Amino acid sequence: MKYHIVTYGCQMNLHESEKIAGVLKEAGYAEAAQGTEDADIIVFNTCCIRENAENHAFGNIGALKKLKRQKKGLLIAVGGCMVQEEGKAQILKEKFPFIDILFGTHDLPALKSLIERKQSERRAVVSVSEARSAVEDGISPVRTSYPNAWVNIVYGCNNFCSYCIVPYVRGRERSRRADDVLAEVSSLVRAGYKEITLLGQNVDSYRDGDVGFSELLDQVAGIEGKFRIRFMTSHPKDFSPALVDVMKRHNNICKHLHLPAQSGNDRILSLMNRRYTRQKYLDEIALLKREIPDCAVTTDLIVAFPTETEAEFCDTLSLVKEADFDSAFMFVYSPRKGTRAAEMEQIPEAVAKERIGRLIALVNANTRKKSAAYVGKTVEILCEDFDAKKGMYLGRDEYGRMGYFKSEKNRVGEFVSLRIREANGISLYGEIE
Numbered sequence: 001m002k003y004h005i006v007t008y009g010c011q012m013n014l015h016e017s018e019k020i021a022g023v024l025k026e027a028g029y030a031e032a033a034q035g036t037e038d039a040d041i042i043v044f045n046t047c048c049i050r051e052n053a054e055n056h057a058f059g060n061i062g063a064l065k066k067l068k069r070q071k072k073g074l075l076i077a078v079g080g081c082m083v084q085e086e087g088k089a090q091i092l093k094e095k096f097p098f099i100d101i102l103f104g105t106h107d108l109p110a111l112k113s114l115i116e117r118k119q120s121e122r123r124a125v126v127s128v129s130e131a132r133s134a135v136e137d138g139i140s141p142v143r144t145s146y147p148n149a150w151v152n153i154v155y156g157c158n159n160f161c162s163y164c165i166v167p168y169v170r171g172r173e174r175s176r177r178a179d180d181v182l183a184e185v186s187s188l189v190r191a192g193y194k195e196i197t198l199l200g201q202n203v204d205s206y207r208d209g210d211v212g213f214s215e216l217l218d219q220v221a222g223i224e225g226k227f228r229i230r231f232m233t234s235h236p237k238d239f240s241p242a243l244v245d246v247m248k249r250h251n252n253i254c255k256h257l258h259l260p261a262q263s264g265n266d267r268i269l270s271l272m273n274r275r276y277t278r279q280k281y282l283d284e285i286a287l288l289k290r291e292i293p294d295c296a297v298t299t300d301l302i303v304a305f306p307t308e309t310e311a312e313f314c315d316t317l318s319l320v321k322e323a324d325f326d327s328a329f330m331f332v333y334s335p336r337k338g339t340r341a342a343e344m345e346q347i348p349e350a351v352a353k354e355r356i357g358r359l360i361a362l363v364n365a366n367t368r369k370k371s372a373a374y375v376g377k378t379v380e381i382l383c384e385d386f387d388a389k390k391g392m393y394l395g396r397d398e399y400g401r402m403g404y405f406k407s408e409k410n411r412v413g414e415f416v417s418l419r420i421r422e423a424n425g426i427s428l429y430g431e432i433e
């Protein structure tokens with residue numbers, strides 16, 4: 001019996017798909033070599049952060065109707081954030097009656113028993129629980145991102161930014177025990193993983209007794225072996241000099257901070273319920289750059305939040321210039337049912353489109369400028385994959401830049417010194433030294 005998993009959304013979801021694979025493996029399934037073609041169970045792990053994420057999933061689930069008719073016994077399971085959204089499981093069930101199993105974000109550990117239930121019952125099985133009782137799920141994930149390994153440290157979110165659905169679909173914050181995190185990282189390093197990415201919707205919220213995020217990071221960085229550490233996501237309201245100090249003290253922590261600003265205007269930040277000001281954000285970046293001058297800073301930005309004026313949007317543009325971001329994820333605001341911002345006065349689509357275009361042009365110009373400054377320098381890349389189209393290996397440096405190079409030998413999982421010969425957009429090209 002074979003499985004195929006389709007994943008949407010964030011790193012958290014990627015890791016959760018590795019856990020879904022773990023549960024399926026335990027249930028006797030192996031990964032399908034040809035995707036949907038030879039799978040006996042197809043699982044969609046969905047995202048609902050913006051409307052287009054949902055539309056993608058809807059389209060791809062709909063496309064399976066034919067396959068389901070042709071192949072007797074094929075199981076289709078849909079899980080993740082979209083299923084957890086209020087009323088969505090019912091809508092999915094009605095729109096796609098061929099779905100066999102619907103499971104929410106808290107129901108992943110029960111997937112095996114849901115499959116068994118489906119096989120004995122003739123109708124669709126729906127399991128959407130309110131909250132997960134245990135923090136540890138005991139699942140061994142089937143990791144698919146070597147040489148990187150994702151490690152969850154905190155689940156859920158309590159922040160309730162007014163635009164965001166995550167707190168509703170992921171539940172309240174729950175931190176793992178520090179001992180469990182350290183044991184997992186140690187065993188991953190021993191198993192040969194070269195990059196550990198600590199995950200949480202807001203890593204700064206991590207707490208296990210006296211151990212907050214900075215202390216945890218400090219302990220993780222003290223684990224023996226040649227590996228590097230990334231973490232995401234940090235929240236500007238919780239930024240602490242202690243975190244900068246830990247980053248500065250350990251050279252195995254990547255000099256990269258992903259710090260979502262969302263907007264550069266105080267009225268919008270307050271409507272977003274972000275609980276920091278533009279000035280506080282800029283002060284944080286200034287402190288970070290004073291302590292670690294070459295630290296890369298990336299961010300998330302939302303344009304056309306309800307009631308955003310042209311002048312307020314321009315404050316986001318000027319923030320981009322002042323903060324000098326290495327790169328940014330940029331989004332048009334998307335109303336999410338049940339969130340506070342969805343009830344506010346919306347911005348016309350044409351205005352939103354025009355604003356995102358200007359923002360992308362500005363951020364990308366800065367990214368290109370920064371890439372160009374790499375030419376002639378040597379950087380250390382962790383090789384993560386082979387790009388068959390380009391015929392080149394690729395990997396990132398600690399700042400998060402992607403570097404490409406040719407090699408006769410398979411270099412995946414190796415740290416290589418790359419002399420940069422050319423910068424093209426955000427990608428770097430070089431030769432091994």
Ligand code: SAH
Pocket residue numbers: 049050163164165166200201202233235260262300301302331332333334335336
């Ligand atoms: N917990 C992280 C990531 C949240 S989701 C954080 O707090 O930063 C990733 C990004 O999606 C957010 O940072 C935000 O920029 C964007 N986002 C969230 N909800 C959105 C919405 N309704 N419309 C558009 N972008 C949204």
Ligand code: SF4
Pocket residue numbers: 157158159160161164165166167201202235
């Ligand atoms: Fe959403 Fe805000 Fe929580 Fe991030 S911190 S997941 S943006 S509510």
Ligand code: F3S
Pocket residue numbers: 008009010011012013046047048049081082166169170
């Ligand atoms: Fe992630 Fe999307 Fe859920 S961004 S937490 S998969 S809504």
